[in-house]
Amino acid sequence: MLPKYKRVIIKLSGEALAGDKGFGIDPGTIKEISHKIKDASELGVEIAIVVGGGNIWRGRDGEGIDRATADYMGMLATVINALALQDALEHTGVDVRVQTAIDMKEIAEPYIRRKAMRHLEKGRIVIFASGTGNPYFSTDTTAALRAAEIDAEVILSAKKVDAVYDSDPKLNPNAKKIDKLTYIEVLNKGLKVMDSTAISLCMDNNIPVLVFGLDNPENIVKVLCGENIGTIVKE
Numbered sequence: 001m002l003p004k005y006k007r008v009i010i011k012l013s014g015e016a017l018a019g020d021k022g023f024g025i026d027p028g029t030i031k032e033i034s035h036k037i038k039d040a041s042e043l044g045v046e047i048a049i050v051v052g053g054g055n056i057w058r059g060r061d062g063e064g065i066d067r068a069t070a071d072y073m074g075m076l077a078t079v080i081n082a083l084a085l086q087d088a089l090e091h092t093g094v095d096v097r098v099q100t101a102i103d104m105k106e107i108a109e110p111y112i113r114r115k116a117m118r119h120l121e122k123g124r125i126v127i128f129a130s131g132t133g134n135p136y137f138s139t140d141t142t143a144a145l146r147a148a149e150i151d152a153e154v155i156l157s158a159k160k161v162d163a164v165y166d167s168d169p170k171l172n173p174n175a176k177k178i179d180k181l182t183y184i185e186v187l188n189k190g191l192k193v194m195d196s197t198a199i200s201l202c203m204d205n206n207i208p209v210l211v212f213g214l215d216n217p218e219n220i221v222k223v224l225c226g227e228n229i230g231t232i233v234k235e
């Protein structure tokens with residue numbers, strides 16, 4: 001199979017690592033995802049990953065906690081996930097580098113754009129941790145920002161649901177799957193593809209977002225090879 005893209009960002013939600021438990025890191029799940037990311041990297045695609053932290057901590061769960069503090073706690077959660085993912089990926093035999101937006105140099109490299117790009121050119125997978133390093137910004141926004149910075153052609157947004165629907169498929173059995181959307185449609189209809197900051201950044205920089213389900217980890221390779229699964233958001 002020939003890949004359609006040269007350099008991509010994979011946005012993995014923290015929940016994707018939790019498996020059916022819904023919390024924490026499930027060893028079997030992270031292993032399975034890592035093997036599929038390895039397969040994808042062996043297609044010759046340069047892969048950077050932005051990982052969320054919702055399986056450990058969500059800013060919005062922090063009732064009574066100052067929003068900025070809750071967000072910093074979430075950024076630390078993404079570092080825990082990034083280290084787990086680095087370890088699982090390394091066990092598959094690929095080279096991985098973690099870079100953090102918040103300096104914690106005993107744990108990982110700091111985020112340096114040109115170094116990240118050099119790692120990718122050398123075939124290493126780069127995991128971006130601790131979001132943008134700023135409260136009030138999501139890891140979806142991080143994916144959009146890093147994609148623009150490192151010239152990624154697309155954001156592959158791996159979710160629990162296999163595509164974007166016109167209503168919540170868990171609540172409405174007649175919910176219709178949407179194949180294509182424009183950025184403006186996502187914003188106007190308030191669809192939960194990404195938050196509005198992230199979608200706006202993608203729109204301004206013309207970065208397509210491909211939403212697909214990780215229920216089958218094979219899907220990572222399929223979308224990289226241009227198979228029409230999930231939903232594409234573009235101009």
Ligand code: GTP
Nearest residue numbers: 096097098099104105106107108109110118119122
């Ligand atoms: P090249 O420049 O291509 O040789 O890349 P490299 O990443 O192999 O070289 P480098 O010597 O920069 O890094 C070697 C190892 O140290 C890698 O696993 C890096 O992730 C890690 N490393 C590099 N800089 C830092 C840092 O500031 N903090 C931590 N904790 N690890 C680092």
